[in-house]
Amino acid sequence: MLAFIVRRLLAAIPFMFLVSITVFILIQLPPGDFATSYAASLSAAGEYVDQNTIAELRARYGLNDPLIVQYFRWIGGILMGDFGYSFQWNSPVSELIGERMGLTVLLTFATVIFTWAVALPLGIYAAVHKYSIGDYIFTFIGFIGLAIPNFLLALVMMYFAVVWFGQDVSGLFSPEFRNAPWSWARMVDLGKHLIIPILVLGTASTAGMMRVMRANLLDQLHQPYVVTARAKGLSEARLLTRYPIRIALNPFVSTIGWLLPTLVSGEIITSIILSLPTAGPLLLQALLAQDYYLSGAFLLLLCMMTVVGTLISDILLVLLDPRIRYS
Amino acid sequence: MTDTAPLPQMDAPGAAPDATASHWKLMWLRFCQHKLALFSLLIVGLIYLVALLAEFLAPFPPQEANARHVYHPPQGLHFFVNDDNGFRFQPHVTAFRMERDPVSLRTSYVEDEGQIIPVAFFGRSTPYRLWGVIPMDRQLIAPVEAGQRFFIMGTDRLGRDMLSRLIHGTRVSMTLGLAGVGISLVLGLLLGGLSGYYGGRIDWVIQRLIEYILSLPTIPLWMALAAAMPRNWPPTLQYFTITCIVSLVGWTELARVVRGRFLAMRDESFVVAARLDGCSQRRVIFRHMLPSLASHIIASVTLAVPLMIIAETSLSFLGLGLQPPAISWGVLLQEAQNIRSITQAPWLFIPGALVVVAVLSLNFIGDGLRDAADPYSK
Numbered sequence: 188m189l190a191f192i193v194r195r196l197l198a199a200i201p202f203m204f205l206v207s208i209t210v211f212i213l214i215q216l217p218p219g220d221f222a223t224s225y226a227a228s229l230s231a232a233g234e235y236v237d238q239n240t241i242a243e244l245r246a247r248y249g250l251n252d253p254l255i256v257q258y259f260r261w262i263g264g265i266l267m268g269d270f271g272y273s274f275q276w277n278s279p280v281s282e283l284i285g286e287r288m289g290l291t292v293l294l295t296f297a298t299v300i301f302t303w304a305v306a307l308p309l310g311i312y313a314a315v316h317k318y319s320i321g322d323y324i325f326t327f328i329g330f331i332g333l334a335i336p337n338f339l340l341a342l343v344m345m346y347f348a349v350v351w352f353g354q355d356v357s358g359l360f361s362p363e364f365r366n367a368p369w370s371w372a373r374m375v376d377l378g379k380h381l382i383i384p385i386l387v388l389g390t391a392s393t394a395g396m397m398r399v400m401r402a403n404l405l406d407q408l409h410q411p412y413v414v415t416a417r418a419k420g421l422s423e424a425r426l427l428t429r430y431p432i433r434i435a436l437n438p439f440v441s442t443i444g445w446l447l448p449t450l451v452s453g454e455i456i457t458s459i460i461l462s463l464p465t466a467g468p469l470l471l472q473a474l475l476a477q478d479y480y481l482s483g484a485f486l487l488l489l490c491m492m493t494v495v496g497t498l499i500s501d502i503l504l505v506l507l508d509p510r511i512r513y514s
Numbered sequence: 515m516t517d518t519a520p521l522p523q524m525d526a527p528g529a530a531p532d533a534t535a536s537h538w539k540l541m542w543l544r545f546c547q548h549k550l551a552l553f554s555l556l557i558v559g560l561i562y563l564v565a566l567l568a569e570f571l572a573p574f575p576p577q578e579a580n581a582r583h584v585y586h587p588p589q590g591l592h593f594f595v596n597d598d599n600g601f602r603f604q605p606h607v608t609a610f611r612m613e614r615d616p617v618s619l620r621t622s623y624v625e626d627e628g629q630i631i632p633v634a635f636f637g638r639s640t641p642y643r644l645w646g647v648i649p650m651d652r653q654l655i656a657p658v659e660a661g662q663r664f665f666i667m668g669t670d671r672l673g674r675d676m677l678s679r680l681i682h683g684t685r686v687s688m689t690l691g692l693a694g695v696g697i698s699l700v701l702g703l704l705l706g707g708l709s710g711y712y713g714g715r716i717d718w719v720i721q722r723l724i725e726y727i728l729s730l731p732t733i734p735l736w737m738a739l740a741a742a743m744p745r746n747w748p749p750t751l752q753y754f755t756i757t758c759i760v761s762l763v764g765w766t767e768l769a770r771v772v773r774g775r776f777l778a779m780r781d782e783s784f785v786v787a788a789r790l791d792g793c794s795q796r797r798v799i800f801r802h803m804l805p806s807l808a809s810h811i812i813a814s815v816t817l818a819v820p821l822m823i824i825a826e827t828s829l830s831f832l833g834l835g836l837q838p839p840a841i842s843w844g845v846l847l848q849e850a851q852n853i854r855s856i857t858q859a860p861w862l863f864i865p866g867a868l869v870v871v872a873v874l875s876l877n878f879i880g881d882g883l884r885d886a887a888d889p890y891s892k
Binding site for chain 2: 331453455
């Protein structure tokens with residue numbers, strides 16, 4: 188068991204290395220570097236741009252060095268916990284991203300829990316009562332959930348919240364808590380504000396998960412061992428939870444690997460629309476302003492999150508299924 | 515399913531396929547059983563027809579702004595009038611009048627009872643060129659009096675006709691989905707085929723590549739790529755770039771399908787027979803293997819189109835995809851981005867509804883095709 192986890196962790200290292208290279212290439216893609224965009228923003232603000240200052244900036248941040256040197260300086264800094272300096276905000280990147288990444292992680296994992304809590308029972312119900320009215324209704328809702336892009340759902344929910352309840356649902360905190368220190372009341376406030384983003388984010392993945400669960404369980408329900416158990420007089424509820432559901436859960440757990448990238452993607456776009464104080468809006472701004480230390484840090488951490496998610500799902504899978512453990 | 519299972523009989527009464535029914539015919543028969551998919555096919559067909567005939571269907575030029583008709587509500591199209599001259603057929607819309615609240619000075623539109631704007635089907639319009647080539651001067655719906663304006667789906671913040679914009683946006687969004695799938699298809703076939711046919715080390719590398727791409731969150735990556743695109747590029751170049759970006763991820767699913775099929779088929783007797791007959795590798799792949807892959811590929815392609823459409827719409831919505839003056843569903847939805855404009859003008863949501871309808875229909879078609887791809891099963 189321990190050996191497996193260590194092996195799996197080691198295998199993730201080259202992967203993370205690749206991710207960091209990809210992110211570095213991505214943030215280097217826009218023409219010019221951040222010194223040029225800094226100069227452009229200065230002149231747009233009507234300030235005098237001194238070519239010497241720009242050249243000095245380039246020299247100080249080593250922008251004239253070959254890319255490979257720049258990459259190692261960047262990644263080396265990150266390994267030391269130094270994410271670089273944001274030009275747009277004039278402060279170290281690590282100060283900017285801390286709480287925002289925390290909220291992104293919170294939102295994403297809350298959504299994973301929501302997805303599972305809803306998709307699991309519904310999927311089981313749909314499989315056990317195949318072709319019943321309930322099955323059709325869930326399947327239909329599921330299809331619609333898959334077809335509505337996240338941002339559209341967010342817009343629609345915002346619209347109805349305003350029209351029906353006269354409430355602005357954007358943000359994660361009420362104004363009085365926005366800059367307050369963490370307290371119990373602030374947590375409760377956060378919880379209330381999380382509901383809409385979770386619904387927006389979770390709908391599509393819940394629909395997908397439900398279909399996975401339904402298909403998995405249907406595969407199991409007609410296996411001879413189920414018939415045997417039933418013939419031996421096991422009660423239906425006990426029979427279901429004991430055997431077929433346990434086996435059907437397997438692919439369910441392994442899908443967290445693809446669930447996380449989709450959720451992170453959705454989280455970005457949803458929080459931009461609902462103006463949540465998470466990674467999304469700041470990433471968008473940083474990308475548009477070519478504030479590349481900031482956008483690079485976000486991109487890297489978001490990708491890492493999905494890598495870690497896959498890792499967790501692999502470990503869970505081993506815990507859940509002895510067959511994988513011993514083979 | 516085992517190899518020894520007898521071939522099940524097709525039992526579609528009436529359509530009883532005789533022994534000579536081709537694969538495609540069987541597939542079509544099977545597809546027709548999926549009523550929802552059939553209906554969706556009709557809808558998608560209509561949407562593409564709209565995209566094809568955009569200039570003919572759109573009543574007004576999509577960029578034409580009317581400062582006097584800002585946020586004009588939709589006007590319903592009526593077919594009959596009943597006035598002093600009796601009841602007769604005369605398509606028209608009811609005119610709206612702008613009123614200003616004396617206290618708050620807010621403007622609002624009220625229906626102007628009795629005032630109508632007559633319209634004509636296939637009426638004369640300002641001359642235009644269909645597809646930029648064929649000169650025409652008639653449109654599906656045109657005001658009888660030249661110069662009059664009507665807004666079946668309302669107007670946006672600049673008083674531009676939503677219906678016309680929606681129709682032109684449909685052309686861009688729907689074709690972008692197709693083009694993106696085209697690129698994905700080439701990549702998917704090539705890499706998936708290589709992976710499945712040769713196996714071994716090539717397979718290992720390509721599989722790791724696919725896993726790698728699938729494990730990355732797409733939206734942040736698309737955003738980073740799209741943000742790298744200079745804002746001042748001409749619309750056609752933007753269109754092409756965005757297509758490439760959204761297809762970057764789409765090919766992986768196709769590659770997996772193709773690989774799986776190639777692997778399964780490599781040892782099938784007809785492929786072995788072809789190889790033993792001394793067919794060249796090219797002939798084995800293109801003459802024997804690809805045709806039996808075609809139906810599965812079509813199904814996967816159909817399921818990939820909606821993903822591309824959502825991707826483009828999301829990117830353009832964020833302001834990273836196509837830039838206005840270009841029109842696409844995502845660009846149109848940008849107008850509905852803030853709470854003020856959507857409460858004031860809920861009709862700005864209509865493009866969103868269209869996105870959902872298109873994506874849903876394409877998904878149903880894909881589902882139906884996937885079931886039909888193997889007409890011999892069940």
